[in-house]
Amino acid sequence: MKYNFTFSLLFLLASVGVTAQVTLAKRIKGQVSSNGIPLEGINILNTSNINMVVSDSNGSFSILVNEGDILSFSAVNYETLRKYINTKEFKTGNILVDLTPKSIELNEVFINTRPDITAENLGIIPKNQIKLTPAERKLQTAGDFKPTHLLGVLGGALAVDPILNAISGRTKMLKKAVSVEKKEFLMLKLQTLFEDKYYLETLKISKDYVRGFQYYCIEDPDFVASLKGKNKTMCMFLIVGLATKFNKDKATDTEVQ
Template sequence: MASKVRIVSSIRARVIIVCILLLGCGLAFGQQKKTLIGKVVPDTSENSSVNVQNISARTGTITDSIGNFQILVRPNDTLVFSAVHLKRKTVIINDSIYYGTSYIVVPMEVFVNKLREVVVQPYNLSGKLTQDLNTLKLQKDVSAEALKLPNADVKIISQSENKLHDADHGKFFYYYIIGAAINVNKILNRLSGRTKMLKERVEIDKKYQQTQDIRTSIVDSLFLNELKIPHERISDFMYFCEVDKQFQKLVSEGNQLLLWEYLLARGELYRKNNGLE
């Protein structure tokens, strides 16, 4: 009788162990990971990378150039999608996503950073630069000239001017009490034509800088609306003016009215030559 009781107890123990193992396997199976494939669709033409983080499993990835991604997930995991130019988005891996599909599409909205209103009136500013400069109190000048530092008044020359100075500075001959010396460097640069070439380069740089000064002094809206020059053609139009001797003369004279009249006429000729009418 005792032997039968021991056998029954042993069978019950085995059944309990098997049930526990089966339950553990079921739980383990329920927690299996799977690869979720998806695509982020931002509400913008910009397709830069988006960070995809599984904050439950502490893993992550980054979308490719067109928004595709893949990441390991489990039921009830939380995915967070973020990018500088997009609003942060959270997706919960519920049963319909985990068991029902292996591919999801994640739409995201553009993030617009609104700046606070800027008030200029408390500082007695009108918003007009030319008017405010006359009334604005500046701090004490701490420039090199004001501090009277050595060589503060020396003009900073361009690279081309520096090369020309190295090639052609000084006299051809130097006479001393005990003899004389020849400036071989200057003579060779003159004979080889390097000095002439450098002088031409300096002039080209000066013309280019003058053209850039005129370019920056005119707002783009005047090029577009008055001169009718497309934005992508503005640099080419300025070069078209730069090579004209009349343009250089007007720039050197500093007559803004005559220069503007010239630009209007030159703009009409440029549009005609390039089929922009």
């Protein structure tokens, strides 16, 4: 009889515990976003009670949970996230979730083996269109002040930006950036034209001065014209003379020091 009483008591306590757990469950609200942008259509699954909802156009959702439940957030374009409902979140009844976009693996890219097929030939852009570098585009946007801009006063259409940029010094700075950019492009062309071995063994340029000699070359107008024209023969002819002069000047500087 004592055994039956003890068993009944334990059964009653267990029942009360189960009932308590059920009554502890409550509906909480949340919002799903990615980098601050609300996400619609995200699947939210409570893995404990298999209750599932979907976020609305504002990224908001409401779901029934117990403290300690685990919510699973999933979508095609986002990494799956498993979220544990802690005490604070359960008490406040609000949670915020930030999902990470899935990285998209690109297919293998093949370099165009048909150089005759270009955007111009396909009619995507007009032929012989002037192509501006990033620095040149910035200068064009800022406007290069010329005295003729003042004539706009007579027609009531004064171009203000070029004048303000000229006064502030921004135009001068942008022009300098264009000049530096052009030299960088020339340096890249020159570096692909000759190997380091050519500078060291043929031109007899010291290893420490190879880069300085390259800058020396792109300051020469005739060499630059040949480089832009992709005339390697002329570049080779001119660079020999430039190397002789460069080495002579370096030797003179060393003697003076």
